[in-house]
Amino acid sequence: MKHVKHILHKEKVGGRGGVLGQIRPRFAPTGARGRPLLRPRSRAPKPALRRRPSGPRAATGHAPGADGRAQRLPEAAPALPSARLQDGGRPAAASPPRPRARAARSRRPSPRELHPGGGQSGRLRLFPAIVRSGGRGPARAARPSVASSPSAAAGSRGAGRPGGPAWEGAGGRASSGRAPDEEPRSRTPVGAMPCGEDWLSQPLGIVQGFFAQNGVSSDWEKKVVEYFKEKLKESNAPKWVPSLNEVPLHYLKPNSFVKFRCMIQDMFDPEFYMGVYETVNQNTKARVLHFGKYRDVAECGPQQEVDLNSPRTTTLERQTFYCVPVPGESSWVKEAYVNTNQARVSPSTSYTPSRHKRSYEDDEDMDHHPHKQKDQHAGAGQAGNIGGLQWCGEPKRLETEASAGQQLNSLNLSSPFDLNFPLPGEKGPACLVKVYEDWDCFKVNDVLELYGILSVDPVLSILNNDERDASSVLDPMECSDTAEEQRVRSPPASLVPRIHVVLAQKLQHINPLLPACLKQEESKAFVSSFMSELSPVRAELLGFLTHALLGDSLAAEYLILHLISTVYTRRDVLPLGKFTVNLSGCPRNSTYTEHLYRIIQHLVPASFRLQMTIENMNQLKLIPHKDYTANRLVSGLLQLPSNTSLVIDETLLEQGQLDTSGVHNVTALSNLITWQKVDYDFSYHQMEFPCNINVLITSEGRSLLPADCQIHLQPQLIPPNMEEYMDSLLSTVLPSVLNKFRIYLTLLRLLDYSISDEVTKAVEDDFVEMRKNDPQSITADDLHQLLIVARFLSLSAGQTTLSRERWLRAKQLESLRRTRLQQQKCVNGNEL
Numbered sequence: 030m031k032h033v034k035h036i037l038h039k040e041k042v043g044g045r046g047g048v049l050g051q052i053r054p055r056f057a058p059t060g061a062r063g064r065p066l067l068r069p070r071s072r073a074p075k076p077a078l079r080r081r082p083s084g085p086r087a088a089t090g091h092a093p094g095a096d097g098r099a100q101r102l103p104e105a106a107p108a109l110p111s112a113r114l115q116d117g118g119r120p121a122a123a124s125p126p127r128p129r130a131r132a133a134r135s136r137r138p139s140p141r142e143l144h145p146g147g148g149q150s151g152r153l154r155l156f157p158a159i160v161r162s163g164g165r166g167p168a169r170a171a172r173p174s175v176a177s178s179p180s181a182a183a184g185s186r187g188a189g190r191p192g193g194p195a196w197e198g199a200g201g202r203a204s205s206g207r208a209p210d211e212e213p214r215s216r217t218p219v220g221a222m223p224c225g226e227d228w229l230s231q232p233l234g235i236v237q238g239f240f241a242q243n244g245v246s247s248d249w250e251k252k253v254v255e256y257f258k259e260k261l262k263e264s265n266a267p268k269w270v271p272s273l274n275e276v277p278l279h280y281l282k283p284n285s286f287v288k289f290r291c292m293i294q295d296m297f298d299p300e301f302y303m304g305v306y307e308t309v310n311q312n313t314k315a316r317v318l319h320f321g322k323y324r325d326v327a328e329c330g331p332q333q334e335v336d337l338n339s340p341r342t343t344t345l346e347r348q349t350f351y352c353v354p355v356p357g358e359s360s361w362v363k364e365a366y367v368n369t370n371q372a373r374v375s376p377s378t379s380y381t382p383s384r385h386k387r388s389y390e391d392d393e394d395m396d397h398h399p400h401k402q403k404d405q406h407a408g409a410g411q412a413g414n415i416g417g418l419q420w421c422g423e424p425k426r427l428e429t430e431a432s433a434g435q436q437l438n439s440l441n442l443s444s445p446f447d448l449n450f451p452l453p454g455e456k457g458p459a460c461l462v463k464v465y466e467d468w469d470c471f472k473v474n475d476v477l478e479l480y481g482i483l484s485v486d487p488v489l490s491i492l493n494n495d496e497r498d499a500s501s502v503l504d505p506m507e508c509s510d511t512a513e514e515q516r517v518r519s520p521p522a523s524l525v526p527r528i529h530v531v532l533a534q535k536l537q538h539i540n541p542l543l544p545a546c547l548k549q550e551e552s553k554a555f556v557s558s559f560m561s562e563l564s565p566v567r568a569e570l571l572g573f574l575t576h577a578l579l580g581d582s583l584a585a586e587y588l589i590l591h592l593i594s595t596v597y598t599r600r601d602v603l604p605l606g607k608f609t610v611n612l613s614g615c616p617r618n619s620t621y622t623e624h625l626y627r628i629i630q631h632l633v634p635a636s637f638r639l640q641m642t643i644e645n646m647n648q649l650k651l652i653p654h655k656d657y658t659a660n661r662l663v664s665g666l667l668q669l670p671s672n673t674s675l676v677i678d679e680t681l682l683e684q685g686q687l688d689t690s691g692v693h694n695v696t697a698l699s700n701l702i703t704w705q706k707v708d709y710d711f712s713y714h715q716m717e718f719p720c721n722i723n724v725l726i727t728s729e730g731r732s733l734l735p736a737d738c739q740i741h742l743q744p745q746l747i748p749p750n751m752e753e754y755m756d757s758l759l760s761t762v763l764p765s766v767l768n769k770f771r772i773y774l775t776l777l778r779l780l781d782y783s784i785s786d787e788v789t790k791a792v793e794d795d796f797v798e799m800r801k802n803d804p805q806s807i808t809a810d811d812l813h814q815l816l817i818v819a820r821f822l823s824l825s826a827g828q829t830t831l832s833r834e835r836w837l838r839a840k841q842l843e844s845l846r847r848t849r850l851q852q853q854k855c856v857n858g859n860e861l
Contacts (some may be wrong), residue, residue, distance in 0.1 A: 061098050189250060228260055229270065230484050232286040232531075233323065240320045250322065250465075257286075257480065257531050270480065271372035273458050274354060274363070278485065278526060287483045289460055290366070290529055290539065291352035292670050294449060295662040297518065304345035308333040316414040321345075322465065323529040325484045347694060348468040351661070353450055354457035355539055357477055357635040357673055361771070365541040403719040448524070451653075451664040452637055461520070463529045473662070473718065476536045476670045478545070484527035489519065513659035537671065539634045542768055547779055559772060566769045573770070576758050577628045580745025583845055584612065587740045588725075590821040592633065593777040595672060596705055596721045604705040604719075609819055611726045611736035614743065614853075615680050622678045622727045624755040627723070630768055631759065636674040639666065643685030651694045653711035667707045671721040672778060675701075679728035695734075700737050737814065740846055741853050777824045783832045792816070792836060815839055 033218035129615040228235055236253050261267055271281055273289045281287060310316075311332045318341060321327070327335065336342075360657035448459045462479060464658070472478065536545060544552035567589075574585035587610055615622055626638045639645075651663040669675065677698065687695065701707055702724050708715040726732045731739060748754035784792075799807050819839035823831050 057064045060227075065754060079388045082506070102654055106464045115236065128531070133505065149610060166451075196714075205813050208647050212262075218763075228257070229286045230282060231284070232257075233284050236320065236323060246389070249320075254531060261480065261532070265371065268371045269373075272366065272370055273460065273526070273528075276372065278458055278523070281483055281485075283481050283483060283485050286531075287481065289352065289462075289479045289481075290355060290536075291460065291462075291477055291479065292355050292474050292506050293350050293471060293477065294353045294451070294459075294664055295351040296473060296667065297349040299346050299348050301344050302347055303339060303342060306341045307339035309336045316836065317855045323463075323482045323530075323531070325527055326486045326488060342592060346466075348464045350462040350464060350468075350471070351449070351459065352357065352462045352477070352479075353664075354455060355635060356451045356455060356669055357637040358539065359630050359634055359636065359853045361631065362539060362541060362634050369541060370539075415651070417810055451666060451668040452797050459525050461525055461527045463527060464533065465530065467533075471533070474668060474670055474720070476539060478534045478536055479528060479530050480532040481528040481530040484529060485522045487522065487526070489522040511658055511660075517661045538775050540771060542772050543775055547776075556776065559776065560827050563773070566773050567825060567827075569766060570770050570773060573758075573762060573794065574628075577625060578742060578744075580741050584740050584742055584847070585840070586842060587738060587846070588612075589825055590775050591725060591738075591819060592629075592674070593821055593824060594723060594817075595778045597782070599719070602704060604721075606701075606817070606820075607705055607737065608821065609702045609724045609735070609737045611728060611732040611739040612742055613728050613731055613739055614741045615727045615729060617680050617729045618724070619680075620751055622676075624751055625727065626678075627755065628759070631767065632774055633674045634771075634775065635670065635672070636676065637669065638676045638678060640681050641677050641679045642681050643683065643687065643691070646691040646694045647688050648690070649694065651697050652707065655712060657712065667701060667720075667722075669720065669722055670724065673723065674723045677724060677726045677732075677734065679726060679732055679734075682728075682733075698734055716753070737817070738846070739850065741849055743849065777827075780824055780829055781823060782820055782829050782831075788831050788833065788836070792831075795836075815843060818843060 031723075235256060239249040239252045239256070243252065261270075267288070270286060270288045273281070273287055306319055306321055306327075308317050308319060308329050310330070311334060315334070316339075317330075317333075319327070322345075329335065450459070462481075534545070537547070544555055546552060547556060570589065571582070572587055574588050575582045578584045578588065591608050592609040596604045597605050597606040599605065615625075626636070630636050649666060650663075651666045653668045654661045654663050655661075697707060701720065701722060705721060706717050706719050709718055726734055726736055796807070796812050819836050821833055822839050822842070823829070823835045826835070828835065
């Protein structure tokens with residue numbers, strides 16, 4: 030017994046949404062009853078998988094046009110579930126096709142550019158439905174297709190009286206019957222809307238209430254969004270929403286309201302889903318309307334089936350993002366978010382995630398080495414305390430966490446459970462995020478805070494396994510998706526849950542000690558209060574970093590400027606505001622650079638340390654690349670969000686030979702530092718992704734990589750035990766003072782800055798005067814660096830405009846730095 034998977038292929042590609050021209054159905058059994066879920070046009074010769082279309086709508090269909098609205102399909106095309114509707118329920122007018130989009134653009138890439146598909150044609154995906162009869166028992170295949178998600182459809186439970194269609198109410202009950210083509214007399218649900226306390230545990234009940242009141246009109250969708258916006262504006266309401274970042278997945282109730290702090294790692298192809306569909310009771314012929322938004326699985330009542338030929342059915346489009354936890358997020362950030370979260374969670378009894386089967390070799394290894402099994406259980410037990418959430422569950426229960434799949438994730442390993450994290454050792458769940466509106470304003474590597482409805486139905490995992498087994502016996506011409514692509518599009522829900530987004534916010538920063546948006550009135554009071562005590566905070570931070578840099582106060586000054594630097598604008602290809610520092614003179618073959626990075630970790634929200642050795646440069650995957658077999662973007666170490674601190678350690682670099690991969694990696698690091706961009710590898714072309722990453726290079730001599738500023742370290746003390754020295758330094762700083770350091774470094778990055786005309790004229794005159802005395806002493810590049818140093822020196826003092834005093838101080842710091850470099854001799858063959 031097989032499901033039938035239906036995929037629509039586009040022959041013509043327009044702009045966003047494209048234009049569907051000639052459409053061919055392709056079938057792939059996915060495991061249920063062997064009946065086609067969509068009625069294709071007549072094709073020979075496989076009668077088991079083909080049926081002749083019937084009904085007046087069988088030869089027509091609609092598809093999104095270039096403007097996102099419905100467009101009439103050719104008469105020979107198979108019927109889609111329905112037309113996409115405008116407000117008011119009328120079909121949208123057809124629009125002319127837009128010209129083909131270019132393959133690569135310097136601006137933000139679209140999902141179609143990330144996944145160009147096969148050859149010159151793109152794709153829109155339409156997938157079969159999963160229908161649960163009566164809300165209990167195993168899932169069964171639906172006759173028509175209810176949704177376009179990779180493995181599921183949208184739907185809901187409901188029953189009605191005989192005689193005509195009814196509206197799905199909050200309690201799943203139907204209104205009075207009427208003629209099939211008659212508008213409902215009343216859209217007020219018989220069942221009452223759930224009370225306000227249920228918006229966290231039963232958000233779909235809230236959605237049902239608005240849908241029952243407004244029907245197919247788009248007003249109900251806007252009212253749902255506004256309802257949850259108002260709920261989150263209440264006092265401490267966001268703290269009561271469970272977060273996937275802090276709470277284990279098996280502690281969350283399916284279909285509950287959750288939040289997720291994440292980075293967009295990849296964008297998949299757009300997909301169709303049925304926004305509204307109608308079910309028919311086979312015995313009473315009663316009809317009930319259901320909404321498909323925010324859902325993966327359609328649950329029909331007993332003896333109900335979905336009527337694909339219903340004129341009330343509407344087909345809509347949504348976008349899928351593959352999101353991962355923020356790469357390199359510091360432990361203090363995670364702990365702060367956990368401490369502020371007040372969500373009440375308990376182990377869910379309604380969700381039993383599937384466990385992965387062990388191989389025969391694993392079982393045999395456990396028999397001969399039972400201590401390994403004990404070690405695994407002990408390791409799982411250590412994860413039993415997350416942010417104060419205590420549980421004493423069985424070790425097997427903890428296998429449901431995403432960490433089970435993360436253990437298989439490595440830099441050079443691609444496995445069926447590879448979560449595709451950019452950095453090694455990352456923890457937390459990856460999610461398939463379904464976005465319903467305004468997805469064009471998001472791009473790859475954006476950091477988001479999402480609020481939505483959690484979907485972890487085990488049926489999604491079952492279909493994923495069935496599809497993999499079935500794809501191996503298909504004719505390649507009959508199946509467009511490879512087994513690898515099916516695994517990527519439909520991973521097990523126990524490892525990669527789905528989130529149907531209700532609200533999405535792009536984060537300026539991920540520091541939990543600051544308000545999320547600094548432009549609000551409440552946030553302005555916080556900023557002004559902190560700015561009033563900025564001077565003592567800077568003085569304490571300077572002393573703290575001076576001790577961390579072994580008594581070198583000049584290096585501490587430049588490290589502060591580096592930590593608050595950011596790319597504030599771009600002029601053509603030149604990023605303005607980047608300030609890469611090369612800290613030379615670091616002790617070779619010692620643990621100093623490791624402990625220095627630990628200090629930085631305690632100060633910045635996100636960071637990563639890259640050990641630059643010959644072996645790492647030849648073997649690591651720094652550049653993300655497109656895997657056309659799995660049709661996904663494979664992450665690399667340089668796929669990082671904005672304002673990440675990247676520490677490159679050259680003190681471990683020894684003589685050796687770089688192979689082709691090593692040369693490409695070193696070139697990628699140079700481009701990152703110089704142009705603040707990473708060229709993603711799409712095999713047939715390179716695509717530029719701009720970034721904003723703070724790079725600090727630690728080396729013994731001058732770095733092999735380019736740097737905006739080189740400061741040579743002059744230690745005033747050499748502690749006999751570096752680890753004890755750094756530990757005592759961290760222990761002597763009060764947690765409240767450390768939090769002020771963290772607020773200071775994050776807040777100053779977000780402040781505006783300007784230079785008055787008067788100061789600009791003074792700087793120009795000063796530059797001309799310096800050129801008169803010695804034309805070789807200062808160049809245009811030196812002036813640019815002086816202005817950058819003066820900018821961040823002013824911001825570090827809380828000044829948003831350049832003053833004459835700060836300009837002279839910047840000149841003094843640069844003079845001291847250059848004098849120190851001139852006094853140094855050659856170190857390790859690199860002239861300073």
